[in-house]
Each structure stands twice: as structure tokens, then as C-alpha cells.
Amino acid sequence: MRLFRSLLLLLLLLGTYALWQGAIEIPERWNPWAPLDVREDPVPLVTGWKLDRLRADDTLCRQALETSQLAYTPVADSEPQPGCPLNDSLRISAAGETDFNSSFVATCPLAVALALYERHSLQPAARETFGQEVSQITHLGSYACRNINNREDGRRSEHASANALDIAAFTLADGRHIEVEADWPHEDDAEDNAAARFLTRAHDGACDVFRVTLGPAHNQAHANHFHLDMGTYSACR
Template identity: 55%
Template structure:
């Protein structure tokens, strides 16, 4: 049988198998991302699809337990326009204050909290995180506040800076003090940093440069960086 004929047979077999034994939603690349489902090999692809499809992103966000309020798009000739942004005020953990976030950042944060942050806290301290302390998300500025250069991901609320975490036993773990602190705190923060890279496109920590000595920068920009 020639190659083209084999290809037809294989495609027909795959189509029949798909109809007879359809994959679960989490393994179907065309179904919306379910934040409550265990991550798998398709999760990064489903996260990537959210960037260009506000409706699909809204469906994914609806599967989370984050408390969000949709925000109106900015109008006019704003230097830092906001589109498809929500305000996050809480969820499974408290926030030190509410913050603006693009829908993809909100979904990535929900995945991060569920699959990375809480397991890391249980492994290191045997107690959950109850509050995330952050330094903000939206700031209409260039990278590093330079007078020239490209806009920061913060300029479109596509980034979040996390300064530390509060645990159920009353302990606070800060990035500034904990990165070079006790063995448990240092291990926890590095596990959180490494795990965040499975949800966010860019994750910058004190290991990156001195500008990030007191926080973890998480964003859903186009560059893949994990340091």
C-alpha cells in the first residue's frame, strides 16, 4: 500500500477511535482549560490558547474559585490600554489587596495557587498558605522604570509581583528575608519559583538580579524565562 493510502487509513482509524472512545475533557485539546483538573501535557497548550481568545479564557477562569470582577476596557489614546482585565479580590487564599490582572494571568494564578503554592507549603511547613502579599500588578511604565525602552508587562496588568506568603500558623515567609533565610524557607521559595514556571511564561526571582531581591515577578508575556 502506498504512503498516501496508509495515511488515509491511519486518519480514518484515528477518527473512528475518537468517536468510539472520546478523550476526557482534560485530554481533549479543544475543550476549555479546567483549573480544577490535574495538570497534564495539554495544560501548557490550553494556557497558550487563552492569550488570543477572551471567550475561551473567561470559560477557564469560571472554573476557578477566584473572586473576580470584570473591568471595562479603557478608552481613548491611553499609553497603557487595558483589555479583558479583571480585578481579583480573593479566592482560596486572601490577597493583601485586590489587584488588576489580564484573564490569562488570573487563570495562571489560579493554577499556581492550587497546584504549586499549597503543595509546596504543605511539604515545607505542614500548613497551608492563607494570604498572598503582593506589590501590585498594573503600573503604566517602561521596564525598570526607564525613561526609554519597551513597556513593562505591568503596563497592561499582565504581570504580578509577589512579596511573600502568610501561613495558617501565623508565620510570614517573605522573599526578601526568606530567600537566604532558613533552609525550610529557602527551599519553599525556590520550589514556588520553579513551580510557577509551569503556569506563567516569565518568572523572575532574586536569582535573576538585584531588582527582584524582594519579590517574584510573574507574567504572561511572550518570553519564556524562569530564573
């Protein structure tokens, strides 16, 4: 058993080495060392690994960003509020055909995650649930110089570096408005509710991409929005 395990480990190492050296060719989207391309369908684990890498490497992140349909402008490094500097940030105004209620600043990893999410998760959920796309995302902000839950003794929130976005609602192409606060599923929901199903998918899909996704099921503070961030912690609630 021990020998078998050692052999397996050796094979795995050799395979990894061959892959890294380019001796084995696999499609780029399966190759964990290839830069992330937002247009390609995500591959479980591989896409997560690529996102992890670009969180630590701004050049890699910018490369991935170039493959997205985000409309953005660079933001010069600054410190709009004392103690909460903005570094390597962008101002995002649209994701392809989808616009936002207002533009917002974001770190590059947050921007890439959002682009992946909009394309591969949010729009498919809208198409399959309503037969139409989301045309606008309503957010409550990304940058705020504060600690988690506004506690004085707490850890800095990811919002303090524009590494988090709070999403409150989605508007469909026909103008229908779906709000986290009003449409999130409740236990006493009488019948199958398309908006509730859509929000559940929108929440669960976010968990596949963002490091942290918190919604109404987490606590009262998130009753009216999804908190999405690209920090070091990992949570899906």
C-alpha cells in the first residue's frame, strides 16, 4: 500500500513536471499555469487555482482582465481616506452589455472574478430562469474605509481596499427588478418562485468564483445584499 502510494505520488510529480515543462499539451483552460481567460468556460479547481495566482500577481491579473468585457479605467494609487489606500485599482462602469447603477472602484482580482461571474454564472441563470439577460446590476458600493461589521476592534473589511462589492438587485432586459431583500426565498413562500430560484442560483454561483460570498442566510446585516470579496478568507453563506 505504501509502495503504491509512493508510486502514485511519483507519477503525479512527473506529470506535473512534464506539464510545467510543456512536454504534455493540454487545452489552455485545463492548464493551471496558463493565464486565466475570462471567455473560457471555468474548470473546477483549475479556475480557482488561476484566480488564486492572479490575486498575488498584478501582471497576471491584468492579462486576465484584458480577456474580459469589462469597461474600466485605471485608478491612480491614492489614499482617499486615511488608513485605506487604493493600490492597483480600476474604476468599473460596465460588464459587457450589463451596466451598473453607478461606476465603482475595484481591485483587479475583484474585477476579474466579477467578469467571470457575470458571464458564466449570472447570465446563464437569468437566461434559464427568465429567458432573458440581466441588463443592470445594482450595487451598494465597493470602497469604504471601515472594519468588518463596523466594529472598532475588528479586522479591516475587504471594502477598505475596494476588494469587495455589495450587490443588492438585478434588473432584467424587460425592466423587471429582482431585489435580494424582497425576493430572497423565505420558508413560508407559498409556491415556486422564479425570482427566489434565480437569487439562490446567483448566490451559489458567486460562491464558485469569489473567495467570500455572504447573503441573507448569513445574518441580518446581509438581508438586503450579497457581499462578494476576494480577500484571504473563504466563506459561502
